[in-house]
Amino acid sequence: MPAAADPFAVYAVRYATRMAPAHECFLGAGPGEPDRRMDYFVWVAANRSTTVVLDTGFSEAVGAQRKREYLGSPVDGLRALGIDPAKVDRVVLSHMHWDHVGNTTYFANAQFFIQAAEMAFYTGPAAHYGRFIRSIEVDDVVNLVRANYDGRMRFIEGEAELTPGITLHLVGGHTAGSQVVRVHTARGWVILAADAAHYYEEIEQLRPFPTLHDLAAMYKGYETVNRLADSPEHVIPGHDALVMERYPAIDAATPHIVRVA
Numbered sequence: 001m002p003a004a005a006d007p008f009a010v011y012a013v014r015y016a017t018r019m020a021p022a023h024e025c026f027l028g029a030g031p032g033e034p035d036r037r038m039d040y041f042v043w044v045a046a047n048r049s050t051t052v053v054l055d056t057g058f059s060e061a062v063g064a065q066r067k068r069e070y071l072g073s074p075v076d077g078l079r080a081l082g083i084d085p086a087k088v089d090r091v092v093l094s095h096m097h098w099d100h101v102g103n104t105t106y107f108a109n110a111q112f113f114i115q116a117a118e119m120a121f122y123t124g125p126a127a128h129y130g131r132f133i134r135s136i137e138v139d140d141v142v143n144l145v146r147a148n149y150d151g152r153m154r155f156i157e158g159e160a161e162l163t164p165g166i167t168l169h170l171v172g173g174h175t176a177g178s179q180v181v182r183v184h185t186a187r188g189w190v191i192l193a194a195d196a197a198h199y200y201e202e203i204e205q206l207r208p209f210p211t212l213h214d215l216a217a218m219y220k221g222y223e224t225v226n227r228l229a230d231s232p233e234h235v236i237p238g239h240d241a242l243v244m245e246r247y248p249a250i251d252a253a254t255p256h257i258v259r260v261a
Ligand SMILES: [Zn+2]
Pocket: 097, 099, 100, 195, 238, 239
């Protein structure tokens, strides 16, 4: 895959957090295990000519319903990076869980890149079952259905190049059509794993996440992520508070935005 001439800077924007019991973070975790901090992020890859947003987070109202500590709208986080959501033309959606696909109406002029299998699943016959619907906000799904009829959904089947230096890869596992994003940066190929690896511990110790669609695919997804990344340090997990420790804030005024590459 040819690299982009102009490497991308990559940012993680933390917009919410909570303490989660270990059994909500790792399948089969014992009662004696410590709670883990679960952070909530959206991500941005930007170079001189192109800005791509990965995921759109959840709204303050949904966060309150689900008792998450809201640090600020991810949309405002993008504005702090100088990005006007109404001018973003490409938004990648890792999957359709509630903490990844809220706020899409702010991106009124964007095309949304999602795996066809993901949209098919959450608009299909099994979507209403309890263990699936609990991870969904129906309004978010409806907004994407509207975007589809508006001609603004772009469906990927497997692997695709979004733009030189950014590719999308189906991994499944966590959901039917979960995808990861590979980005060419100044320090090499970085993988924005989103929920293909919530935690470093998940992917480094092969500890599956308890919310899942296909356990075998989840394990295989860890291999895919590791194969696509230049090293373990090039994997950016989707919910790990360690991201905030390992990478520097872009500015003292915006402590929740770190540059990861
Ligand atoms: Zn998530």
